[in-house]
Amino acid sequence: MKRNNKTGKFSLGMFTLVMIFLYMPLMILVVYSFNESRMMNWGGFSLRWYDELFFKSGNLWRSFGNSALIAVTSATVSTIIGTLGAIGLYWYRFRFKKLIKIAAFIPILIPEIIIGVSLLIFFAGIKLQLSLFTIFLAHTTFNIPFVLLVVMARLEEFDFTIIEAAYDLGARELQTLTRVILPAALPGILSGFLIAVTLSLEDFVITFFVSGPGSSTLPLHIFSMIRFGVSPVVNALSVVVIAGTVVLALLSRNVVKYMFQK
Numbered sequence: 001m002k003r004n005n006k007t008g009k010f011s012l013g014m015f016t017l018v019m020i021f022l023y024m025p026l027m028i029l030v031v032y033s034f035n036e037s038r039m040m041n042w043g044g045f046s047l048r049w050y051d052e053l054f055f056k057s058g059n060l061w062r063s064f065g066n067s068a069l070i071a072v073t074s075a076t077v078s079t080i081i082g083t084l085g086a087i088g089l090y091w092y093r094f095r096f097k098k099l100i101k102i103a104a105f106i107p108i109l110i111p112e113i114i115i116g117v118s119l120l121i122f123f124a125g126i127k128l129q130l131s132l133f134t135i136f137l138a139h140t141t142f143n144i145p146f147v148l149l150v151v152m153a154r155l156e157e158f159d160f161t162i163i164e165a166a167y168d169l170g171a172r173e174l175q176t177l178t179r180v181i182l183p184a185a186l187p188g189i190l191s192g193f194l195i196a197v198t199l200s201l202e203d204f205v206i207t208f209f210v211s212g213p214g215s216s217t218l219p220l221h222i223f224s225m226i227r228f229g230v231s232p233v234v235n236a237l238s239v240v241v242i243a244g245t246v247v248l249a250l251l252s253r254n255v256v257k258y259m260f261q262k
Helices: 002-032 048-055 058-091 097-109 112-125 132-156 160-168 173-202 205-210 218-226 232-261
Strands: none
Touching (some): 002 232, 048 232, 058 097, 058 132, 058 173, 058 232, 097 132, 112 132, 112 205, 132 173, 205 218, 218 232
16 A cells, blocks of 8 residues: 555656646746746736737738638548548448558658658649648648547447447438437547647648748748747737637537537
């Protein structure tokens, strides 16, 4: 018992240290977003940078709008394709099924810079002008394997005998899909969608290669700002994004919890 208590205290201590290491930079960022001074020294409490963010940063919000638009649209399309792919790999039996599974997950392991360069070469080969549309295509491409993985993990917990019972009760294939499989996989589908949105919003490397003139996203815009010195406006924007992420996470958690209760 004493050994277990010591192990528990050690685990709790390590967990606390890791949480401090993860969240301390975020807390510092939040504090300095209210700093009057542009430098790192504290110059007093002020809402100066929030005022500049909301009323004097049109280009920054335009970039944020581009990121949000691409994130939602690419996540929606990748969720549809990834969900259908996961159901197909789970539901049907066909030749080279294992090979296709392995091939579907390879993009997750490939470095982003390789994907970015290959997509740039592909778009140049088909003479497709770099724009928001090419960013959308790129984000949809690298989001599909993540959605596929999450939905398949959810389906692996699904009891296949329920599908057989639906067939025995006279349900057709489409009815079984829409009334049995999709509702059971809905928590995984929602999780895959949120992961795809997050990956799209924070991506920089692939977006850097496939973006064209006038198609700047938020990570690209922040990178261009940092090259001329870190602006405290970025701190204020980061706080807004963190707050939105926390709200979205809480809402999604409640939605998933409600689904499981149902």
